[in-house]
Amino acid sequence: MALRYKTRKRLSLLILIVGLPLYIVAAVNIVGLFDRPSVLVELLVYVGLGVIWAFPLRAVFKGIGQADPDA
Template sequence: MTYKNRKRLALFVLVVGLPIYIVIAVTIMSQASRFPKVLEFLTYVVLGIGWVFPLKWIFVGIGQPDPNGQDQPAQKPK
């Protein structure tokens, strides 16, 4: 996958995917009053950081310049 496509996918995940995931997580946690406290805590931990691991490959290196050099910032005139 090209660097530019990964940037687009990362933006899509953050703008569209993450809010959908938050709604799902809140729906699950609305039922947490029925869980024992230990299970409720583990559910918070899994829902809080569990989404990062499958999507880590998308976000690695996104803040860096394009390794192929196609995404160079414009130079200022002297």
């Protein structure tokens, strides 16, 4: 089932405004559970967590920056 353009646009906005900040707080808390790793390891963890959130949501964000194809 494909989402309409307007639905994907609203959902992507909700994800970026509400979901992403919550994900960032969760990622910082997860890294905070461990003893302070080296800067390189910590950077790799944050980069990995920063990329992982986007893969399941790729279909929602695809084509959002372009004009509405239904218009």
